[in-house]
Amino acid sequence: MARITAGIGASHVPLIGRAIDTGDTLSDYWKPLFDGFNFTRKWIAEEKPDVIFLVYNDHATAFSLDMVPTFAIGCAETFEPADEGFGARPVPTVEGAPDLAWHVAQSVIQQDFDLTIVNKMDVDHGLTVPLSLMYGQPKKWPVKVIPFAVNVVVYPTPSGRRCYNLGKAIRNAVESFDKDLNVQIWGTGGMSHQLQGPRAGLINQEWDKRFLDRLADKPEELADIAHIEYIRETGSEGIEMVMWLVMRGALGDKVTELHRHYHVPASNTAVGHIVLESQS
Amino acid sequence: MALEKPYKDVPGTTIFDSDMARKGYHLNQFCMSLMKAENRERFKADERAYLSEWPMSEDQRQAVLDRNYNAMLALGGNIYFLAKIFSSDGKSFQYAAALMTGMSEEDYKAMMVSGGRSPDGNRYIGENK
Numbered sequence: 001m002a003r004i005t006a007g008i009g010a011s012h013v014p015l016i017g018r019a020i021d022t023g024d025t026l027s028d029y030w031k032p033l034f035d036g037f038n039f040t041r042k043w044i045a046e047e048k049p050d051v052i053f054l055v056y057n058d059h060a061t062a063f064s065l066d067m068v069p070t071f072a073i074g075c076a077e078t079f080e081p082a083d084e085g086f087g088a089r090p091v092p093t094v095e096g097a098p099d100l101a102w103h104v105a106q107s108v109i110q111q112d113f114d115l116t117i118v119n120k121m122d123v124d125h126g127l128t129v130p131l132s133l134m135y136g137q138p139k140k141w142p143v144k145v146i147p148f149a150v151n152v153v154v155y156p157t158p159s160g161r162r163c164y165n166l167g168k169a170i171r172n173a174v175e176s177f178d179k180d181l182n183v184q185i186w187g188t189g190g191m192s193h194q195l196q197g198p199r200a201g202l203i204n205q206e207w208d209k210r211f212l213d214r215l216a217d218k219p220e221e222l223a224d225i226a227h228i229e230y231i232r233e234t235g236s237e238g239i240e241m242v243m244w245l246v247m248r249g250a251l252g253d254k255v256t257e258l259h260r261h262y263h264v265p266a267s268n269t270a271v272g273h274i275v276l277e278s279q280s
Numbered sequence: 281m282a283l284e285k286p287y288k289d290v291p292g293t294t295i296f297d298s299d300m301a302r303k304g305y306h307l308n309q310f311c312m313s314l315m316k317a318e319n320r321e322r323f324k325a326d327e328r329a330y331l332s333e334w335p336m337s338e339d340q341r342q343a344v345l346d347r348n349y350n351a352m353l354a355l356g357g358n359i360y361f362l363a364k365i366f367s368s369d370g371k372s373f374q375y376a377a378a379l380m381t382g383m384s385e386e387d388y389k390a391m392m393v394s395g396g397r398s399p400d401g402n403r404y405i406g407e408n409k
Contacts, residue, residue, distance in 0.1 A: 014373070060360040064312040065305055085315050085367035153360055155297040192396075196359040197350060199292030200377040201388060203396025228286045232403050236293050265392040268377050 002100065002174045002181040006047065007247040007255070008040065009215070009274040010133055012056060012188045014125040015267040017089055020132045033271055036261030037133050040275055043258065044134050049184040051097045051144045053104075053170065055246045056126035056188045057152045059084070062118075068154050069116035071166065073108075074123075074147035075101040082122035091128050091137075097144040100177055104146070107173035113166050123147055130188045133273075152189070152240050156227065163242045164223040167249020174250075187247030189240025191262075192233075193269035202235040203270045209262060211241065212274055216257045219248045237269075252280030291405045292381075296358040304356020307344075310334040311361035314368045323368065349380050 016033070019025055025034045061082045063069065079094040105117050127147055135141060151157055158166075167185070174183050191208040194200050214221055223245055230239045248255075261273040287295045294300065301308075310331065313319045323330040331341045343351035344365065352362055359376075366376045378388035391397060401407055 060308070060312065060358065060363070061315075065301060065308050065361075083315060085320075085364045086370075153296065153358060154301050155295050194293065194397075195373060195377055196353055196380060197292045197294055198381050199290070199397065199402055200381050201391055201397040202399060202402060203392075204399045205395065207399070231287050231293065231295065232290055233399055236290075236295065264395055267372075267374050268392060268396075270396065 002177040002179055002183055004053070004171055004174050004183045004185055004250050005049070005278055006184050007251045007276045007278070008130070008134070008184065008186045009244045009247060009272060009276075010130045010186065010188055011190055011266065011269060011271040011273070012126045012129040013266040013269045013271065014084075014129065016271075017125050017129040017132055020137065021090055033263045033266055036263055036273055039259045040134055040273070041136065043275065047184075048182065049143055050181045051100055051146060051183045052131075053146045053148060053174070053183060053185040053250070054127055054130065054188070055148045055150060055186060055243045056130070057240060057243065058149045059124055059126055060153065061124035062121045063149070065154075068151055069118075069149070070151045070158055071113065072116040072118050072149040073101055073105050074118050074121055074149070075105060076119050076121065079121055079123045079127075079145070079147055081128050082124045084124055089125065089128055091132060092140050094123055094127070094131070094141060094145050094147070097146050099179070100174070100181065100183070101146045103177050104170060104173040107176060108166070108169045111169040111172065113169055118149075121147065126188060130186055148246070150243050150246065152242065157239055157242060159227070160225050160242045160245050161223045164219060164245040164249040167246040167251075170246070171250045171252060185247045185250045187244035189243050190234075190238060191241060191270040191272040192235050192238045194235025195237050195268055197236075199235070201268060203264055204234050204238075205262075205264060205270065207233045208270050208272055212260060212262065212272060215244065215248055215274060216255050216276055219245070222248070248276070251276055251278040254279035289405050291402060291407075294353045300356045300358070302356070304358065306334050306336045307340045307352065307355060307357050308361035310336065310344075311357070311364040314364040320368045347379075349376055353380075
């Protein structure tokens with residue numbers, strides 16, 4: 001039986017990818033940020049997950065305004081790193097896990113979450129930056145990945161509660177897959193940031209830390225946070241944190257927090273990172 | 281019944297909702313076209329001619345030519361789409377963010393390094409700072 005053993009939360013700021021790609025991770029600006037991922041890099045090398053169910057958002061890359069799926073699951077064999085306007089990142093092709101992805105799609109749709117099935121899609125920094133943070137610069141990613149895109153660009157985005165419940169459905173789906181697989185789920189994006197308008201640059205450290213404090217043991221409280229609170233308190237792009245709730249929902253009731261890191265800033269963004277182990 | 285829009289009183293912020301997405305459809309699709317190198321070249325060679333190929337309003341075209349990002353936001357542009365314009369210009373997100381706040385890039389960067397813009401005084405329009 002496949003199992004979701006652990007979850008990771010991590011921001012996916014594009015400039016973090018640039019710092020890794022250009023070998024700038026030891027500079028004064030970047031070192032404190034990357035040091036906070038050392039624990040996880042060692043831990044994941046020992047855990048050796050077979051598949052990452054990677055919850056992220058597309059930033060007007062694979063999905064233009066022609067089609068805006070609320071939840072999209074990548075079922076392809078492979079996914080290419082996207083050219084986001086200045087050439088593709090120099091990272092390996094992402095290898096999918098189509099057997100499990102199709103299984104999850106079928107199971108989750110039958111649990112009343114209407115997913116969009118995607119068989120051809122390039123993946124942008126939202127997906128590749130977290131992989132680089134955990135795995136560095138390998139020639140080939142040592143893990144298969146199911147890209148799971150959540151619309152957080154065109155309002156309204158799905159609610160935190162919807163995302164949390166979706167996570168639970170994903171857990172049910174993975175646990176009913178016959179193959180013996182160690183699956184991790186990652187929730188990416190956030191934390192507080194606003195990239196647009198005269199209020200750009202907003203950061204709310206106190207709010208972010210309270211979110212991290214409650215993620216392991218009080219996820220129900222977080223699931224109740226309304227869109228307007230994310231917008232007002234964490235900036236217009238802070239809404240990405242609903243994707244962390246998909247991750248938390250998929251870990252079951254009891255989790256242990258193994259590691260946490262918080263750093264301001266990466267470019268315009270507060271960077272949060274957490275590692276949670278499923279106990280149920 | 282009208283849809284509820286509780287975010288209208290957040291200062292300096294445009295939420296990209298259904299009204300904005302409809303208004304900005306062609307502006308944003310123009311931005312998407314800049315993800316192809318050959319389109320970037322054509323745009324750079326003659327911006328006005330390239331823009332005239334898109335059924336955008338004249339205000340939208342002028343805002344692009346002026347690189348007036350706040351105007352583009354008000355006319356239905358979304359920041360992740362508009363990013364294709366400043367990326368084509370070789371500019372960073374931080375450059376664009378600074379421009380939209382009216383700060384110099386240096387001052388903006390310094391603000392971020394010292395913890396970013398506080399939410400205090402920035403939650404509601406007209407709130408006392």
